[in-house]
Structure formats: C-alpha cells, structure tokens
Amino acid sequence: MEYEQLDEIIERAKAGLREVETEAETEAIRVKLLGKKGSLTEILRSMASLNPDERKEFGRRANAARAEIESLLAERFAEVREKRRRLKFESEILDVTEPGKGRPPGSRHPVTSTIDFISRIFMNMGFFVAEGPEIETVFNNFDALNAAPNHPSRDMTDTFYISADTLLRTQTSPVQVRTLMRQAPPIRVISPGRCFRRDAVDATHSPMFHQIEGLLVDEGITMADLKGTLDNFAKLAFGAEVKTKFRPHFFPFTEPSAEMDVSCFKCGGKGCRVCGGNGWIEILGCGMVHPNVLRVGNVDTERYTGFAFGMGVERIAMLRHEIDDIRLFYENDMRFIEQFR
Numbered sequence: 623m624e625y626e627q628l629d630e631i632i633e634r635a636k637a638g639l640r641e642v643e644t645e646a647e648t649e650a651i652r653v654k655l656l657g658k659k660g661s662l663t664e665i666l667r668s669m670a671s672l673n674p675d676e677r678k679e680f681g682r683r684a685n686a687a688r689a690e691i692e693s694l695l696a697e698r699f700a701e702v703r704e705k706r707r708r709l710k711f712e713s714e715i716l717d718v719t720e721p722g723k724g725r726p727p728g729s730r731h732p733v734t735s736t737i738d739f740i741s742r743i744f745m746n747m748g749f750f751v752a753e754g755p756e757i758e759t760v761f762n763n764f765d766a767l768n769a770a771p772n773h774p775s776r777d778m779t780d781t782f783y784i785s786a787d788t789l790l791r792t793q794t795s796p797v798q799v800r801t802l803m804r805q806a807p808p809i810r811v812i813s814p815g816r817c818f819r820r821d822a823v824d825a826t827h828s829p830m831f832h833q834i835e836g837l838l839v840d841e842g843i844t845m846a847d848l849k850g851t852l853d854n855f856a857k858l859a860f861g862a863e864v865k866t867k868f869r870p871h872f873f874p875f876t877e878p879s880a881e882m883d884v885s886c887f888k889c890g891g892k893g894c895r896v897c898g899g900n901g902w903i904e905i906l907g908c909g910m911v912h913p914n915v916l917r918v919g920n921v922d923t924e925r926y927t928g929f930a931f932g933m934g935v936e937r938i939a940m941l942r943h944e945i946d947d948i949r950l951f952y953e954n955d956m957r958f959i960e961q962f963r
C-alpha cells in the first residue's frame with residue numbers, strides 16, 4: 623500500500639475533471655473514483671490488511687484525499703451546472719426590442735372604393751343608399767321601366783334569363799321600381815350594385831359589371847334640378863373646374879333623356895388620351911322619370927315629378943385611375959389591386 627496511490631487518484635480526478643463538460647460526465651468521474659467500485663473505495667477496502675498504526679495513518683490520509691476529491695467534484699459540478707444554465711438562457715433569449723412581423727394592411731378593391739367615392743358625394747347631397755337583388759323579375763327589370771315588349775335589350779342574346787319571368791338584372795334601375803313601390807315621395811336614393819349582360823369580354827366590356835343608379839322624386843322637380851345635381855356631382859368627382867354638357871338621348875324609363883359629358887379633367891378640354899382627343903368624356907345617362915314608371919309606384923304624376931341617372935362604376939374607376947382595360951378589375955392580380963391602397 624503506497625501513499626502515492628492516493629496522490630495519483632487526486633491527480634486523476636483533477637485531470638479527468640478538466641475534460642468534463644456536463645453534469646453527467648462529472649458524475650461518471652465521481653462514480654469511477656468514489657463509487658462502490660471506485661478506485662478510492664477499493665484502496666480503503668484494502669486497508670484491512672494493514673497493522674493498526676499504519677491503518678490509522680493511512681486512513682487519515684485517505685480521508686483527506688477523499689475530502690479533496692469531493693471538493694474538486696463539487697466545484698466542477700457547480701461550473702458545469704452554471705454553464706448549462708447560461709446556454710439555456712442564451713438559447714431562450716427574447717429580444718423585446720426586435721421589430722414585430724409586419725402584416726401589410728389590406729386594400730379595398732378599386733371598384734368598391736369607386737362605389738364608396740360616388741356614394742359619398744350623393745349621400746352628402748341627401749341621398750340614401752338603397753339596394754336590390756341581383757336576381758330580378760322581368761317585370762322589375764323591363765316592364766315596370768317602360769321597356770317596350772319588343773325592346774332589343776330584352777333579347778335572349780343580351781340578357782341572362784333564369785326563367786320566363788326571372789333574370790340576372792341588366793341594370794340597377796329595378797331598384798328604382800322597388801323603391802317607388804315601397805316608399806312614397808319625397809324619394810332620394812342611390813343604388814350601387816352588380817349587373818349582368820351577355821357581352822363578350824374585351825377591354826371595355828364584361829358580362830358582369832357595376833352601376834350606380836340615382837332616383838329623386840318630389841314636388842316641383844324639373845330638368846334644372848337634374849342638371850344642377852349632376853353638375854355638382856361632376857365638379858366634386860372630377861374637379862371644380864370641369865364643365866358639363868347634356869346631349870339628348872333615349873331611355874325607355876326617362877323622358878326627356880340625356881347623356882352627360884364632362885370636360886376632360888386631364889387635359890382641360892384640349893384633347894388627350896383620356897378623352898380620346900375630343901376634350902369631352904361621357905359620364906352618365908339621365909332624364910326625367912317617365913310617368914309610366916312613377917305610376918308603377920302609384921305616385922300621383924300630377925303632383926310629383928322626378929329625375930333618374932345611372933353610371934358605370936368601372937367606367938368611372940377607369941377614368942379616375944387611367945386604367946385602359948376593364949378585365950384588370952376581375953383578375954385579382956395583387957400587383958394591380960394593391961396600387962389603390
């Protein structure tokens with residue numbers, strides 16, 4: 623039995639502990655040296671063969687060696703435990719100053735924003751919004767609007783019929799009929815909505831499109847009220863400097879009827895790409911409500927008169943934003959839609 627054996631075990635403990643990185647590795651060294659079958663335990667067991675004096679001295683040395691190894695182990699345990707905690711904190715670190723993940727705000731579709739734009743102008747003039755169904759009766763879409771039985775717009779080639787007496791509305795005008803049948807004058811409504819016609823798709827036509835219709839019925843309403851209201855609309859929509867002109871036209875549900883042009887808000891009337899070179903842009907159709915239409919709503923035509931107007935939403939949007947192809951509205955290409963944020 624040599625005391626050097628004890629020194630050697632201490633050296634082995636120091637060398638081994640320098641290498642360890644984890645608590646498990648540290649524990650393995652503790653078992654190897656101090657465990658039931660550990661090196662120091664073996665040595666202590668062999669003390670039985672020593673005489674009492676030697677045993678006393680060796681025992682004292684061995685206990686000192688054990689204490690030293692235990693202290694080395696405790697120190698190393700603390701170090702690797704601290705290291706583990708530090709690594710855990712670093713991996714779980716939360717940087718509260720890091721900017722959040724941005725979600726770009728959505729944008730309204732240019733057709734929707736144009737409907738809102740036009741509606742707001744008329745609502746500020748005292749109009750209310752009225753809506754109607756996209757599937758209409760033939761009566762509301764044609765008969766009540768004074769369309770002659772042989773009117774070409776009734777043709778199967780122009781209209782999507784669902785049955786003999788229902789169809790996809792070809793215009794928002796049936797909302798006029800619904801309003802007249804439901805409400806007594808004074809009436810002041812606008813009705814935006816989707817319409818359908820059997821048009822082939824090209825740069826300016828689509829089988830589905832949007833209109834805004836307006837109807838005003840009250841005592842003493844004349845063509846001057848129509849012109850004043852729509853001229854005011856044109857100036858609010860396209861700029862205070864635009865001029866308007868009314869050209870005679872024909873619609874079954876108004877008499878007299880007109881189309882309204884505005885002077886080109888882009889070139890001021892000199893002629894440009896937007897106005898097609900002639901300085902004027904056709905904006906809407908309008909007229910004094912035909913007495914036959916008023917009678918559908920049992921309106922006393924001796925007492926009340928009114929005017930109506932209608933415009934294509936896509937057309938207004940195309941003019942405002944200088945878009946030259948109606949198909950862009952329906953293709954849902956985000957690169958297009960996001961430009962109207």
Ligand SMILES: [Zn+2]
Binds near residue numbers: 888892894897898901
């Ligand atoms: Zn122009």
